[in-house]
Amino acid sequence: MLKALHHIGKYFILLGRVFKKPDNFKLYGRQIINEMASLGLGSLGLISIISLFMGAVVTIQTVAAIDSPLIPLYTVGYATRQSFILELAPTIMCLILAGKIGSNISSEIGTMRITEQIDALEIMGVNSASYLISPKITAALVTIPIIVIYSMFLGVFGGWLVGAYSSSLSAEDYLYGLRWDFKTFHVIYALFKTLFFAFIITSIPSYHGYYTRGGALEIGKSSTKSVVYSSITILVVNYILTQLLLL
Amino acid sequence: MIEVKNINKSFGEKQILKDVSISFIRGKINLIIGASGSGKSVLTKCIVGLHEVDSGNVSYDGREFGGMNFSQRKEVRKEIGMLFQGSALFDSLTVEENVRFPLEMYTKKSDAEILERVNFCLNRVQLDNVNHLYPAELSGGMQKRVGIARAIALNPKYLFCDEPNSGLDPQTGIVIDNLIKEITHEYNITTIVITHDMNSVMETGENITFIYKGEKWWQGNKEEILKEDNKELCDFVYASKIMRKFREV
Numbered sequence: 106m107l108k109a110l111h112h113i114g115k116y117f118i119l120l121g122r123v124f125k126k127p128d129n130f131k132l133y134g135r136q137i138i139n140e141m142a143s144l145g146l147g148s149l150g151l152i153s154i155i156s157l158f159m160g161a162v163v164t165i166q167t168v169a170a171i172d173s174p175l176i177p178l179y180t181v182g183y184a185t186r187q188s189f190i191l192e193l194a195p196t197i198m199c200l201i202l203a204g205k206i207g208s209n210i211s212s213e214i215g216t217m218r219i220t221e222q223i224d225a226l227e228i229m230g231v232n233s234a235s236y237l238i239s240p241k242i243t244a245a246l247v248t249i250p251i252i253v254i255y256s257m258f259l260g261v262f263g264g265w266l267v268g269a270y271s272s273s274l275s276a277e278d279y280l281y282g283l284r285w286d287f288k289t290f291h292v293i294y295a296l297f298k299t300l301f302f303a304f305i306i307t308s309i310p311s312y313h314g315y316y317t318r319g320g321a322l323e324i325g326k327s328s329t330k331s332v333v334y335s336s337i338t339i340l341v342v343n344y345i346l347t348q349l350l351l352l
Numbered sequence: 353m354i355e356v357k358n359i360n361k362s363f364g365e366k367q368i369l370k371d372v373s374i375s376f377i378r379g380k381i382n383l384i385i386g387a388s389g390s391g392k393s394v395l396t397k398c399i400v401g402l403h404e405v406d407s408g409n410v411s412y413d414g415r416e417f418g419g420m421n422f423s424q425r426k427e428v429r430k431e432i433g434m435l436f437q438g439s440a441l442f443d444s445l446t447v448e449e450n451v452r453f454p455l456e457m458y459t460k461k462s463d464a465e466i467l468e469r470v471n472f473c474l475n476r477v478q479l480d481n482v483n484h485l486y487p488a489e490l491s492g493g494m495q496k497r498v499g500i501a502r503a504i505a506l507n508p509k510y511l512f513c514d515e516p517n518s519g520l521d522p523q524t525g526i527v528i529d530n531l532i533k534e535i536t537h538e539y540n541i542t543t544i545v546i547t548h549d550m551n552s553v554m555e556t557g558e559n560i561t562f563i564y565k566g567e568k569w570w571q572g573n574k575e576e577i578l579k580e581d582n583k584e585l586c587d588f589v590y591a592s593k594i595m596r597k598f599r600e601v
C-alpha cells in the first residue's frame with residue numbers, strides 16, 4: 106500500500122516535469138508529428154481488423170438472441186451501434202492500444218534509460234521527461250480519439266456486412282436501427298473518456314519506462330507492468346466516468 | 353578547472369563515494385582509474401549533477417554547482433560534453449541528426465551553418481560519409497567517435513569520457529585516446545577520462561586519481577605511479593604480467 110502511494114507520488118512528480126515549458130518548440134513540434142504518425146498509422150491495421158470482426162460478431166449474436174417476433178429486427182442495428190459507441194470503440198480499443206502502444210512506449214523509454222540516452226539528454230541540459238514524454242501524450246490526445254471514431258464506423262460497417270449478406274437480417278432493418286434513437290451525448294461521453302484513456306495509455310508506460318533500472322530483463326518487466334497498470338487504470342476510470350456521466 | 357570537495361554519495365544503505373575531493377586541471381587529461389564497481393561512473397555523474405550528492409560540493413571554474421537552480425545549472429551543462437560508456441547515441445536518429453541535436457536545441461544558427469558545424473565535428477573525429485547511417489549500423493569505435501563529435505558540437509569547456517576505449521580493440525582504443533588528447537589540447541578543455549586500461553594511463557596520464565572502494569586513494573602522474581608502493585594501487589596497476597615486467601625494467 107505504502108509502495109503504491111510512493112509510485113503514485115513519483116508518477117505525479119514526473120508529470121510535473123513533463124509539462125514544463127519546452128526548451129525548443131520547433132524540435133517538440135517535430136517530435137509530436139513523428140509520434141502522431143507512428144501512433145496513428147501503426148495502430149490502424151490492428152484496429153481495423155478488430156473493429157470489423159467485433160462489429161460482425163456483435164451483430165450475429167444479437168440476431169441470434171432475438172427469438173421473439175415481438176422484438177423488431179432493427180434492434181440489432183441499434184444494439185451494435187450502442188455497444189460500439191459506448192464501450193467497444195472507446196474502452197476495448199483503448200485496452201488493446203494499451204497493450205500495443207503501452208509496451209512500445211515503455212520499452213522505448215526504458216531502453217533509452219539503460220543505455221544512458223536519457224543521461225545524455227540531461228547532460229545537454231534538456232528536460233528529458235518533457236522532451237520524451239510530452240510529445241507522446243500530446244500525439245495520443247489528438248490521434249486516439251480519431252482512431253476511436255474510426256473504430257465506431259468500422260464496427261458498425263462490420264455489422265452492416267452481416268446484415269447485407271445474411272438471410273435472417275436485412276440491410277434496411279440494420280440501417281434503420283442504426284439511426285433509431287441516436288443521442289449525440291453518447292458520442293461526446295465516449296470521446297470524453299477516450300481523452301482520459303489516451304492520457305493513461307501514454308503516461309503510465311512512460312513512467313515505467315523512465316524509471317527502468319538494470320538491463321534488458323528489467324525493460325521486459327517494465328513493459329509488462331505498464332500494460333497491466335494502464336489496463337487496470339482504464340477500467341477503473343471507465344467505471345467512475347460512466348457513473349458520473351450516464352447516471 | 354573543476355573542483356570536487358568532500359562529496360559523499362549513497363544509494364540506500366550502500367555508501368558508494370566516501371569524502372572524495374579532487375581537482376581537475378584545465379587543458380589536461382585528468383584520469384580517474386580504479387577497478388570495476390569502485391564508483392568511478394557514479395563519481396562523474398555526481399560531478400555533472402546526474403546524481404544529487406548527499407554532501408559536498410562541485411565547482412566549475414569557481415561556480416558552485418550545488419547551490420544553483422535549474423536554469424543556472426542548464427547554463428553550465430551547455431558547457432559540458434560527455435562521452436558515455438556505451439556511447440549513448442540516440443538510436444532513432446542518424447549520425448548527422450545526433451550531432452545536430454545539441455546545436456538545434458541551443459543555437460539560433462541557420463540550417464546551413466549547423467550542417468557546416470556538424471560536418472566539421474564529424475571530420476574532426478575522422479568520420480566521413482556516415483552522415484545518414486543509424487548508430488546500429490556503425491562499429492563500436494565509430495559509435496564512440498560520433499559520441500565525441502556530439503560532445504564537442506557546442507565547443508565544451510569541460511569534457512567527460514566514461515571508459516572511452518572499453519569494448520574496443522587495442523588499436524582503435526588508442527585512436528580514440530589520441531583523439532581525446534588532441535581535442536583537449538587543441539581547445540584547452542578540462543577533460544576527465546575514466547579508464548581501467550593501463551595502456552591509456554601510460555599514454556595520457558597527466559593527472560591521475562585512483563579510486564578504491566569509493567575513496568580517493570592516490571593522486572599523481574604517470575611517472576609517479578610507477579614508483580608508488582601503495583598496495584591497493586599496485587594490485588591494480590600491476591594486475592597484468594606485462595606491467596610487472598615493465599616495472600622490473
Ligand SMILES: Nc1ncnc2c1ncn2[C@@H]1O[C@H](COP(=O)(O)OP(=O)(O)O)[C@@H](O)[C@H]1O
Nearest residue numbers: 318363368386387388389390391392393394395
Ligand atoms: N543508480 C544506482 N542505484 C544504485 N546503485 C548504483 C547505481 N549506480 C551505481 N550503483 C552502484 O554503485 C557502485 C559503483 O558503480 P559504478 O560507479 O558504475 O562503478 P564503476 O567504477 O565500474 O564505474 C556499484 O556497486 C553499483 O552497483
Ligand SMILES: [Mg+2]
Nearest residue numbers: 392393437514
Ligand atoms: Mg563505469
